[in-house]
Each structure stands twice: as C-alpha cells, then as structure tokens.
Amino acid sequence: MTTFDPAAILPDALLERFRERAAVHDRENTFPDDDLADLRDAGYLAILVPKDLGGAGLGLVEASVLQQRLAGAAPATALAVNMHLVWTGVAKVLADRGIDSLRFVQEGAVDGEVFAFGISEAGNDLVLFGSDTDAAPRPDGGYAFTGTKIFTSLAPVWTQLGLHGLDTSGDDGPHMVYAFVPRSDQVITRDDWDTLGMRGTQSRTTELHGAVAPADRVVRRIAPGPNPDPIVFGIFSVFEILLASVYTGIARRALDVAVSTAQARTSKKTGKTYSQDPDIRWRIADMALAYDAVPPQIETIARDVDTRADHGAQWFAKLSGLKHRAVTMAKSVVDEAILVSGGGSYFSRSELSRLYRDVLAGLFHPSDPESAHSTVASAWLGPIES
Structure with a gap:
C-alpha cells in the first residue's frame, strides 16, 4: 500500500x-x-x-x-x-x-x-432542488440557459461552467437540467466582487443570455424537488466535504498562529511568555479541543463516500451536519485566536485579520445553519406534518 x-x-x-x-x-x-x-x-x-x-x-x-x-x-x-x-x-x-x-x-x-460551479442563485433556497434559470431545449439535444448565477468562483479563469436550470417545455412536467456551457458572448461576467473576505476567489455574478450547452455536455435531466438521483448526491456530498475541509484548514492555521504568538509575546507584568498565562493556555486548549474533533469526522465521511457506504436517509443529515460543525468550529477558533494574539491582529495587515474575514464566508455556503438544522431534524423526526 x-x-x-x-x-x-x-x-x-x-x-x-x-x-x-x-x-x-x-x-x-x-x-x-x-x-x-x-x-x-x-x-x-x-x-x-x-x-x-x-x-x-x-x-x-x-x-x-x-x-x-x-x-x-x-x-x-x-x-x-x-x-x-x-x-x-x-x-x-x-x-x-x-x-x-x-x-x-x-x-x-x-x-x-478549469470547471466552475454555477448553481447558486439569489433568493433560491431550493438550491439543487429548483432553479430560476430557464433551460430551453434545442433541436440538436442541447440546451440554452438564461438566468443569473451568483458566487461564481474562478470567474476570471474558468473554461467550462457546470450549472443547472429548469426545463418547463415538456408535457411530462418540469425537469432540472444539469449541463456545462463554455465561455461565449452569451455569458457575461460582472466585475462586482468587492467583499469583506475571500476576495481572491473572485466569485462574481454570471449572466446567462441563451448560453448553449451542447448535447454531449448535458449530463442529467431529473425531476425537481428532493431527489435521490446520483447527480444530487454527488454534488451535495463532494461540496459539503470539501467546504468543511477548507474551513477546517483555516481553523488549523489560526490555532498555529495563536500558539506561535503566545510563545513569542512576553508579559510586562510577569516577565514570562503568554504561553505560561493560565487564561491564554485555557483559550488555546479550548481551540485545540474544538479543532481536533473535526478532521477525523471529515475523514470518516469522505471515506464513506469513497467506499460507497450506505447511510440511507441519514446521508444528507451527516453531510450538512459535517459542513455546519466545521464552519462553526472554524469561526470559534479564529475568534479565540484573535483574543490570544491581542490588538495587533486588529490591523488589516495581520494574517489573523484576513483569516477572521475569510472564515465568515463559511456561514453563507449551503447548507446554512437553518438548512442544516432542518435537514437533521427531518432525518431524525420525519418531515413536518402538513
């Protein structure tokens, strides 16, 4: 091996x-x-x-x-x-x-x-289960997409945009269409990415004006709404695992910076480094206790996807819960690192200042806290009765 x-x-x-x-x-x-x-x-x-x-x-x-x-x-x-x-x-x-x-x-x-991810739409809390983008079928089997996607990371450099839209043209009801479109005159990227953090992602807004996905780039056509289709599971599982990984990496860096700072700074009051201060030691221990729990969870869930484990109806709860725990842990760890490191971290030139702003982005990715709790509640209690 x-x-x-x-x-x-x-x-x-x-x-x-x-x-x-x-x-x-x-x-x-x-x-x-x-x-x-x-x-x-x-x-x-x-x-x-x-x-x-x-x-x-x-x-x-x-x-x-x-x-x-x-x-x-x-x-x-x-x-x-x-x-x-x-x-x-x-x-x-x-x-x-x-x-x-x-x-x-x-x-x-x-x-x-370079493949970009064109799923997010303003106000669309259905995410994978619905779309405000129109997917119009073409005679050759391709689709023309018209709509607006937000938070399109890699905006300046992508060569293919993976996206979804809703086809309402058929007699058999609407269908979600997953496909890939290349850059063209029908795709407009707004230069509107001016954010608090994660600025380097350049996750700009993308306008689709009849952008065409050729027939061989139309990969799935499924019913809207909650769906066990493999494309839905594939997107949700990989997205949540890799998002959890990014924010866990931020947490680890914040913890390392806090440790280095505590070991390097000396208290005027005691003459000792802050690593000997009981309150600082407690904060760093608390950060480590929170951080240490998450990488093994990511590894376990990722391995279950790799090995095709069967969690049945619990899959989406496990995945959304993993992302939620990773992001909330990371934000808490960065908050504590700021306190450990003192006023210098408040300057924008500080790495911790950047990590503090970057980590906030995790709250906005699916599954957000409300969606994660709803998914987990439904997995354990069943759906809300109508």
Missing part, C-alpha cells in the same frame, strides 16, 4: 509562496493567477481523476487533507479551486457508481481545463 504524502503534492515552500501572495490578492482584490498556474503545474486540478486517465487517482479522503493544507496557506485560493474539485469529485462519485457521463470533466481537468 502506497503511503499518501500531502507534502509531496503541496510542499512547504510552495505553500509559503501562496501565503505571501494571499495578502496581496486580499488587499488588491485580485484573482491568484500565479497560484492557479502553480497548482496546474503540480497536477492539482486532476487529483481526483483516475490514474488511467492521467490524474493522481486520489479519493475524497486525500483531497480533503490537501484542501485543509492549502487553505491554511491561502484560504481564497483553496475555496476557489474547491469549486473545480467539486466537479471532478462528482465525476468520480458517478464513475464509482457506474455512471460515466462526466468523463469529459475528468479528461478536461487533465488537459488543464
């Missing part, structure tokens, strides 16, 4: 370069093109692609470790590339279950294509 070494794919020296650039991209509100080039050269875009197709052949367990490692250096870079990895991860989940409809994603990732 080959031992997986994350440092062989993301060496410390590369991560330090990413960390230095992260401050610049945050300050200037720019996309980390150099990071993406380095990741492409390292084969990172194809880590979830099978070896026989030219990828690294890793599973979600290994990808989650790598994303934690990357997020500890450059959270926005990690979150941006997350959206590409979601599609290669969905391709793996489907292929593992005998569905080869996303092989073009795997082959494209090996060739250096």
